[in-house]
Amino acid sequence: xxxxxxxxxxxxxxxxxxxxxxxxxxxxxxxxxxxxxxxxxxxxxxxxxxxxxxxxxxxxxxxxxxxxxxxxxxxxxxxxxxxxxxxxxxxxxxxxxxxxxxxxxxxxxxxxxxxxxxxxxxxxxxxxxxxxxxxxxxxxxxxxxxxxxxxxxxxxxxxxxxxxxxxxxxxxxxxxxxxxxxxxxxxxxxxxxxxxxxxxxxxxxxxxxxxxxxxxxxxxxxxxxxxxxxxxxxxxxxxxxxxxxxxxxxxxxxxxxxxxxxxxxxxxxxxxxxxxxxxxxxxxxxxxxxxxxxxxxxxxxxxxxxxxxxxxxxxxxxxxxxxxxxxxxxxxxxxxxxxxxxxxxxxxxxxxxxxxxxxxxxxxxxxxxxxxxxxxxxxxxxxxxxxxxxxxxxxxxxxxxxxxxxxx
Amino acid sequence: xxxxxxxxxxxxxxxxxxxxxxxxxxxxxxxxxxxxxxxxxxxxxxxxxxxxxxxxxxxxxxxxxxxxxxxxxxxxxxxxxxxxxxxxxxxxxxxxxxxxxxxxxxxxxxxxxxxxxxxxxxxxxxxxxxxxxxxxxxxxx
Numbered sequence: 001x002x003x004x005x006x007x008x009x010x011x012x013x014x015x016x017x018x019x020x021x022x023x024x025x026x027x028x029x030x031x032x033x034x035x036x037x038x039x040x041x042x043x044x045x046x047x048x049x050x051x052x053x054x055x056x057x058x059x060x061x062x063x064x065x066x067x068x069x070x071x072x073x074x075x076x077x078x079x080x081x082x083x084x085x086x087x088x089x090x091x092x093x094x095x096x097x098x099x100x101x102x103x104x105x106x107x108x109x110x111x112x113x114x115x116x117x118x119x120x121x122x123x124x125x126x127x128x129x130x131x132x133x134x135x136x137x138x139x140x141x142x143x144x145x146x147x148x149x150x151x152x153x154x155x156x157x158x159x160x161x162x163x164x165x166x167x168x169x170x171x172x173x174x175x176x177x178x179x180x181x182x183x184x185x186x187x188x189x190x191x192x193x194x195x196x197x198x199x200x201x202x203x204x205x206x207x208x209x210x211x212x213x214x215x216x217x218x219x220x221x222x223x224x225x226x227x228x229x230x231x232x233x234x235x236x237x238x239x240x241x242x243x244x245x246x247x248x249x250x251x252x253x254x255x256x257x258x259x260x261x262x263x264x265x266x267x268x269x270x271x272x273x274x275x276x277x278x279x280x281x282x283x284x285x286x287x288x289x290x291x292x293x294x295x296x297x298x299x300x301x302x303x304x305x306x307x308x309x310x311x312x313x314x315x316x317x318x319x320x321x322x323x324x325x326x327x328x329x330x331x332x333x334x335x336x337x338x339x340x341x342x343x344x345x346x347x348x349x350x351x352x353x354x355x356x357x358x359x360x361x362x363x364x365x366x367x368x369x370x371x372x373x374x375x376x377x378x379x380x381x382x383x384x385x386x387x388x389x390x391x392x393x394x395x396x397x398x399x400x401x402x403x404x405x406x407x408x
Numbered sequence: 409x410x411x412x413x414x415x416x417x418x419x420x421x422x423x424x425x426x427x428x429x430x431x432x433x434x435x436x437x438x439x440x441x442x443x444x445x446x447x448x449x450x451x452x453x454x455x456x457x458x459x460x461x462x463x464x465x466x467x468x469x470x471x472x473x474x475x476x477x478x479x480x481x482x483x484x485x486x487x488x489x490x491x492x493x494x495x496x497x498x499x500x501x502x503x504x505x506x507x508x509x510x511x512x513x514x515x516x517x518x519x520x521x522x523x524x525x526x527x528x529x530x531x532x533x534x535x536x537x538x539x540x541x542x543x544x545x546x547x548x549x
Contacts, residue, residue: 022428345461345481345482346460347460347482347484347485348482348484351432351484352432355428355429355432362460363460377461378460406429406433406436407436
């Protein structure tokens with residue numbers, strides 16, 4: 001299956017992979033934090049500024065029309081990419097964090113009140129944790145947290161037990177950024193709908209590996225970031241079902257989201273513009289378009305198969321090293337490998353691995369409640385993308401041996 | 409030895425290392441030999457939280473000089489804490505307030521003080537200077 005991708009050709013598309021770090025070829029294993037960008041994405045941004053740059057949606061001139069067309073064509077492309085029913089259910093945001101904050105601020109203020117419950121899991125990223133915590137503090141609702149097993153899976157019986165008619169909203173990550181666990185979101189959504197809850201899925205860690213079909217999942221909101229799927233930073237998406245988005249008040253005001261302004265009140269534009277205040281990140285949208293084209297050219301199935309092979313190889317290779325502790329051993333995982341090397345502090349390990357030219361992430365990965373839950377200070381996390389190679393994993397294994405020599 | 413003299417001494421010690429690994433092995437050794445804070449002070453009150461590693465710091469005034477002890481959960485952080493304590497501990501509040509601490513840059517450890525490292529070291533230096541200010545104010549009253 002992995003032969004379906006020409007990895008050398010793919011690597012040639014990513015200029016940064018040719019960089020030397022401390023005189024060693026860069027090994028980039030921090031893809032769950034942000035992926036690198038192919039030259040097609042970089043070129044799309046350059047082309048925008050060299051050919052099309054102008055403000056969109058409001059000019060009658062040629063450039064404005066051209067940039068607006070490209071911007072709206074990307075909205076249609078995203079609709080097809082995540083299989084949404086309609087383009088006006090696609091809202092461009094700065095990223096997953098803003099998408100979730102938008103729902104918490106707008107839907108939350110309108111529809112969540114004292115006595116209601118919001119259900120999240122113990123493996124949520126802070127971005128899908130704190131907005132709900134704040135909403136609960138402000139509204140008097142209660143935040144309930146579904147526990148996670150030692151293997152890093154949501155405990156289904158606990159989920160069933162905690163779900164009730166008081167649950168007004170379930171906010172759940174599709175894939176854990178620390179553990180790589182793929183949560184059974186489709187089943188969870190079905191159950192949550194059964195008791196009348198609305199469901200938001202955090203797709204930040206899943207969309208570039210698994211794709212998304214929001215109609216098949218039947219989620220009510222779905223959020224993802226461009227920069228974790230080879231697109232630029234500062235562009236992301238909120239998908240929401242029309243029936244919810246229509247009833248929600250604006251999140252921010254000003255700019256394109258306005259219809260008419262009077263001295264004593266204003267009226268607001270239709271979807272999706274109602275939620276896109278101010279001048280949008282047009283270069284980001286151009287970049288996102290190129291990134292989705294790039295992923296679709298490679299084929300999501302090919303990407304998933306190759307990344308899975310990388311994960312299995314890494315798990316096998318690193319398991320052979322004595323004293324390794326793997327954090328997150330769920331049956332269904334994306335290409336994320338979190339670990340501790342014996343009792344060596346992740347910061348110490350990360351410092352030395354960095355000096356060997358390998359970029360991994362260390363620390364709590366913005367999931368402090370999960371670290372508390374697992375009673376560890378943090379992890380070392382290697383996360384793989386389709387431009388990584390088996391040779392690079394060998395280098396990581398060597399680096400871990402060096403760390404062990406230095407600290408043990 | 410003055411603060412500047414200790415700094416010069418450390419710079420000359422580090423000049424012997426030929427590569428980064430020797431340097432880090434030395435820092436790891438320093439980490440193991442840190443003048444440790446007493447267990448009773450390893451509490452929330454004395455913690456300086458970084459995102460990645462934690463530092464506990466205690467300061468006491470003895471004969472007009474500040475005595476520093478500390479600990480960290482990461483060894484590399486402990487090694488650098490050891491260097492900072494070696495430079496500053498046993499000096500008067502005024503001497504500590506005037507300390508430039510250029511040696512960190514000169515021995516190539518500046519990256520450890522960058523905010524992105526989030527290891528508590530930058531906050532630790534700030535905290536030591538705050539202690540010096542507090543002790544100074546107290547003695548002038």
